[in-house]
Amino acid sequence: MNGKMIAICLLGAALSPRIATTGELAKAKVPQSQNQQVQSQKQTFTGEVTRSKDSRNRQTPFIIYDGTRKKNYFLDYNGDNQELAKHVGKEVQITGTLNSSGDTIQVESIKDLG
Numbered sequence: 001m002n003g004k005m006i007a008i009c010l011l012g013a014a015l016s017p018r019i020a021t022t023g024e025l026a027k028a029k030v031p032q033s034q035n036q037q038v039q040s041q042k043q044t045f046t047g048e049v050t051r052s053k054d055s056r057n058r059q060t061p062f063i064i065y066d067g068t069r070k071k072n073y074f075l076d077y078n079g080d081n082q083e084l085a086k087h088v089g090k091e092v093q094i095t096g097t098l099n100s101s102g103d104t105i106q107v108e109s110i111k112d113l114g
Contacts (some may be wrong), residue, residue: 077107
C-alpha cells in the first residue's frame with residue numbers, strides 16, 4: 001500500500017460510526033434511578049408461604065413461590081418471623097417491595113386467600 005491508500009483507510013475508519021463491542025454492551029446498565037424506581041414500587045405477589053430448607057445465611061427462613069412469576073422470594077416482614085409463621089402452608093397475597101438483589105420482598109401486608 002502506498003501512503004495515499006493508508007491515509008484514506010485511516011480517514012475512513014475515523015469517520016465511520018463506532019460499533020459497541022459485546023463487552024461494552026454487557027457492561028451497559030439501566031440508570032440507577034430507573035433501577036431503584038422499579039424495585040421501590042409496591043408489587044403484589046401471590047402464592048404459598050413455606051419455610052426455606054436452607055436459610056443459614058438469611059435473616060428470615062420464610063419464602064413464597066409466586067406461580068405467576070415462577071420464582072421463589074424470601075420474605076422480610078420487618079423481622080417479625082412470628083407473623084410470617086402464622087401463614088405457613090397458606091395461600092396468600094403479599095404486597096411489598098423487592099430489595100436491590102430482587103430476591104427478598106420487604107412485606108407491607110399479608111392477606112390470606114384460603
